[in-house]
Amino acid sequence: MTPLRLSPPQWRVLRHLATYSATAMRTGFLAKRVRDTTGADDADLTGLADLGHITGRLHGGDGPPLAITLRSHRGDPRLRIHLTPTGKSAAQAIEIAHRALRHLRAHAPAPLTLTELQHDAGVGDDTLTELEACGFIDIAPMCPECEEPAERATPTSWTPAWGRAPSWSHLDGEPLCPVVGANGYQPATPTSTDRRITLTSIGRRYAEPHTSQDRS
Ligand SMILES: [Zn+2]
Missing domain, CATH: 1.10.10 (Arc Repressor Mutant, subunit A)
Known part of the structure; x- marks a missing residue:
C-alpha cells in the first residue's frame, strides 16, 4: 500500500x-x-x-x-x-506529496499546469500519478495556448471546408486556440505535458496546514 x-x-x-x-x-x-x-x-x-x-x-x-x-x-x-x-x-514520500498539494492549495481555485507544479514544487511524475490514483488531484488535458480544459472530440463548429477536423476541442465544442503550423494557422494539439492539475475536495483535506512547521 x-x-x-x-x-x-x-x-x-x-x-x-x-x-x-x-x-x-x-x-x-x-x-x-x-x-x-x-x-x-x-x-x-x-x-x-x-x-x-x-x-x-x-x-x-x-x-x-x-x-x-x-x-x-x-x-x-x-x-x-x-x-x-x-x-x-x-514520511519522505508523504512530504513530497504534501508539497505538491500545498502548492495547489495556495493557487486554488486556479489550477496549476504540469510544468508549473513540476518546476515550483519539484514533484515527479510518479508522485503525481499516485496522487491522482488516490483521488487527491485531477489531471486533465488543456489547450496549450489558453490553458483551458481540452477534450478529445471533434469541434462541433468545424465544417469540412476548413480541411480535416482536429481531434481536440475546448469543452464548449470550439476548436483549440490557433497556432502557426506548416500551412498557416491551425488549431493547437495538446502534448503529453499540456496538463492542468486541480485539487479535489479529498486532496484539500490532506493539504490543510496543521502542524507548526506548516503555519510558519
Ligand atoms: Zn484555447
Missing part, C-alpha cells in the same frame, strides 16, 4: 516525526505530545504501528521500542513513539 493512502492525521504524525527524525528514531517522543501536535488519536497511531512505521517504548523502561508496546499501552502517559526506517521512507 502506498503511504499516501494513510489518513490526514497519520500523514501529520509521520511528517512531524520525520522533521526530527534523529530524535524520533533514537529517543522517541511522548505519545501525548505527538497526539496533541498532530490531532491524531490512538487508532491513527495503532494503524501506523500495524504497518511498521512507528513503535512504542515506555519512558524510563529499558526494553527496545516495539509495535506491541504501543498497542498494549495506548493512553499510558509514559508511552513514547519511535519512528522506524520504514516509517521514515513513508
Whole structure:
C-alpha cells in the first residue's frame, strides 16, 4: 500500500516525526505530545504501528521500542513513539506529496499546469500519478495556448471546408486556440505535458496546514 493512502492525521504524525527524525528514531517522543501536535488519536497511531512505521517504548523502561508496546499501552502517559526506517521512507514520500498539494492549495481555485507544479514544487511524475490514483488531484488535458480544459472530440463548429477536423476541442465544442503550423494557422494539439492539475475536495483535506512547521 502506498503511504499516501494513510489518513490526514497519520500523514501529520509521520511528517512531524520525520522533521526530527534523529530524535524520533533514537529517543522517541511522548505519545501525548505527538497526539496533541498532530490531532491524531490512538487508532491513527495503532494503524501506523500495524504497518511498521512507528513503535512504542515506555519512558524510563529499558526494553527496545516495539509495535506491541504501543498497542498494549495506548493512553499510558509514559508511552513514547519511535519512528522506524520504514516509517521514515513513508514520511519522505508523504512530504513530497504534501508539497505538491500545498502548492495547489495556495493557487486554488486556479489550477496549476504540469510544468508549473513540476518546476515550483519539484514533484515527479510518479508522485503525481499516485496522487491522482488516490483521488487527491485531477489531471486533465488543456489547450496549450489558453490553458483551458481540452477534450478529445471533434469541434462541433468545424465544417469540412476548413480541411480535416482536429481531434481536440475546448469543452464548449470550439476548436483549440490557433497556432502557426506548416500551412498557416491551425488549431493547437495538446502534448503529453499540456496538463492542468486541480485539487479535489479529498486532496484539500490532506493539504490543510496543521502542524507548526506548516503555519510558519
Ligand atoms: Zn484555447
